[in-house]
Amino acid sequence: MRKRSIISAVLAAVVAPVCAGVVALTMTPSAAVADSGPYPAGYETSTGLPNHTIYRPGTLPSEKLPIYVWGNGGCSANGLSQQNFLREIASYGFLVIASGNPNGSGSTTSQMLTQSIDWAVAENSRQGSKYYGRLDTGKIAAGGFSCGGLEAYAVSNDSRITTTTIFSSGLLNDSDDYQLRRLTKPIAYFIGGPSDIAYQNALDDWGKLPAGLPAFMGNLNVGHGGTYGQTNGGEFGRVAVLYLKWRLKGDTTAGANFVGANCGLCNTQWQVQQKNLTLDGGTPSPTPTVSPSPSPSPSPSPTPSNGGPRACSATYSVQDQWAGGFVAAVNVTAAGTAIDGWRVALTLPAGATITSLWNGVNSGTGGTVTVTNQSYNGRLSAGQSTGFGFQANGTGAGATVTCTAG
Template sequence: MRRALLAAVLGSVTAAAVTLGAAPATAAVGGSGPYPADYETSAGLPNHTIYRPQTLPSQPMPIFAWGNGGCSANGLSQQNFLREIASHGFLAIANGGPNASGSTNSQMLTQSIDWAVAENSRPGSKYFGKIDTTKVAVGGFSCGGLEAYAVSNDPRVTTTTIFSSGLLNDADDYQLRRLTKPIAYFVGGPSDIAYPNAIDDWGKLPAGLPAFMGNLNVGHGGTYDQVNGGEFGRVAVLYLKWRLKGDTTAGATFAGSGCGLCRSGQWQVQQRNLTLGGDTPPPTEEPSTGCSATYAVQDQWNGGFVANVTVTAGSASLNGWRVTLGLPGGVSISSLWNAVANGSSGAVTVTNQSYNGRLTAGQSATFGFQGSGNGSGATVTCTGS
């Protein structure tokens, strides 16, 4: 019942923010950081809203890709919060255009990262050499948190932030098992409708994974609409400074028994495997089941191609499979069938459909896709569950 109720909330834009004793307010122009920030759009990244310092800092900006509450396509939904983050020297990109309507999907987070990486290396771009493409965070509020989960295994992502969200179905728990980079949860306390799901996810995280959870008793609406994003904006900046800029003073807010939020009197804190000097990634567990994948170009023409990937179970049966498809530069997927893709270029994660995930030992399943560019040179690896 609680998962069904949460699904209804996640599928709609939160109507009102619950605040710490104050009504929602317009953000102070520019945010509180040293780099006054605002938002813009780019023809190269349609259906997104880009929050950036008005004057780009000399130090390259880490990337923060964001999914809005309700999976809303209005990129200004959490503008106070995102402008605050950008004002501290981050490039924050929200799914959806300014005041746009409709809904978003997880692939749009991948598009944000793709665009930022490309702009950093494009001569003539104002972002040329101004973005730290080795430091990438994904995050989202409510339904946007589900989008963040979906792309958290992108090899470019170095940390994930989940705000008042949790997986809706146990069938999606594979997204937790595949986590290898630090994750942080910021939740609105027991009155937050997402609280039970977030707690359930917390209990299923891989052993050894660096993880933080903070609960602030504000309910599901958070503090995003307050000046500079309120308390959620403050702690998000500190977390990103720690994880993306190596600021251990900021990290002391989260790590250790005497952490800043531990002593705040407002936050209830849980911690796992956190150290200020850098976390040790969780050990890689030998999979109990395995699979292999082969890639073949079926048809090639000037500017495009069709390819097939065959997944074969190993010596044991599979309940599901996941293929990491490495596409060469300039190649992108335009359509895909018999599987579900997360991303369209670079390292693309492809998972089974409901009807072809269960394979007996030695059994195979095939998916295909159409792409732009030259199909040769792609790589595939497979993991099973």
Template sequence: MKLKRLIRGVATAGAGIVVAGALLVAPAAPAHAAPGGSGPYPADYETTLRLPRHTVYRPASLPTGLRLPIVAWGNGACRADGTLFEVFLKELASHGFLVIANGRPGGTGSTDAQMLIDAVDWAVAENSRLGSRLRGRIDTTKVAVMGQSCGGLEAYEVSDDPRVTTTGIWNSGMLSDADNGQLARLHAPIGYFIGGPSDIAYENAMDDWGRLPAGLPAFMGNLDVGHLGTYSQPNGGEFGRVGAAWLKWQLKGDAAAKAMFVGTGCGLCSGPWQIMRKNLT
């Protein structure tokens, strides 16, 4: 139960991870607080009355022809603050993704796994809704569910949704063997991004790794930074760089991003990351 207490209690510490930006309340206003990220499409966040319990990150300007895969994100501590991981999520969105975080900007209270499904449902609806500025701009065939710590448990819970293209588990792992049935329902490639042996979730994540379904494509990356990762560093630090690459490979088929994970000379095969792989080709 030690991990469970930390996952729920990290909200207080997590509040210092990132600094939330301005609150945007227009139902479909363009993002315009402070675009960021190292990708080709500087990204920001906004809110919408059609999805009132979430924060939506996207490129501030949408170039013609750009279609955004969907990334649903659950926060550490299952905290309902959609800007808790602002720097990191802007980085992901700046590479051409629609990232939808549980919770409003600066919000309080708790989230649940259903909110990740709500985010995906909203994005799918927006892609076809008359009057939506995102109409025809979302790739609804490419969906990632991801989360940090308690948010990772939320991602596990909904990963059996047939629309899910990939799952991302950040500083997280199943709390008990009673939850292992969720692992058996995984059907899409999964990436683990853990903070090394000093991460309170390390042992849980490694135990999950050994229980994954046979044949499931999987990546395990450990960076010795502990449970709070590098999320608050410029552009999300190493977690931002590697997370964006995972999404670019899994949701966009980017060959250069794939080379970071696959092959004997992969980009992460040497250096600070300690990696393991299963069924990655």
């Protein structure tokens, strides 16, 4: 059950603003304590993106910068609210855009995260911009702390976002769970442990994530305030850099901190949970949960072996059904030999139409839909399983699936 009354009080408490200042298109010197990354960073503002604070390396590196858009704690419009944390991330070669002016006042909205993405994509294409051709617009992450985490949830279905990061936050009402059902890209939670006011809400969200969605949760027992104000953002800053290096730069050494029973954060002060995580198409990691997801209602549909050396099978189950819609999962298993890809023919019940699908690529939305693997889950060893999930309108019972190995 959600703890709306408690967490709302925290999320509504916006940090008292300092006198508003203006920083226009000039880098602000870093604080006395240097960032730990290879590119010393600062912040600036742009007249083309009012009410935002832009963190970037002081000297742009030759490599393209992935983009990270951020919602502040308390939905504060002070873009310096988590300055140490965000500047640390930028120092590792990221363009980080926080909602709100430096030392700004008032509150932010989720639309400001979308504005950040729009601006960055446009600047990357604008001749004469310092960012012209310097940004990796195919690698964009959204994140936020506390109330800012709710803003990140709100924009997580933007097709340009490749991963979402939720810091000390969780949905306030069960009526908002549709935001979980529409998730299609990897998500990570970094929570302040049982003393964090958002802890129960985050666990509730974790238990309701779509089947097959790659997800990580780390709990560090520091409470709701996290470590953002510490030097270089403290421990939250360190793990945020590792996660973004993995998801936005393809750094599998950094990714090893999150994947597998012996991950870098496992057996440390972090309490770790994992779902459907792989490195380079490897075997999915164990999936422990704190609170179980709703029991699936399996409707297995065996698949013929296809008579060849490579074969696969698929099973279908309804994860959640409500008036007018449902969430379902399809599990794909390689037969006696390894496969390099798979294709599932999914025949939906009459009147059902897919509205979103994750961990697969679909052709069509109604009737018989063909779903093929993503780049990261097509190669399976003998007996290994993966899967995809989807949300649809209509009733989920009665669908059938058949699998063909690639």
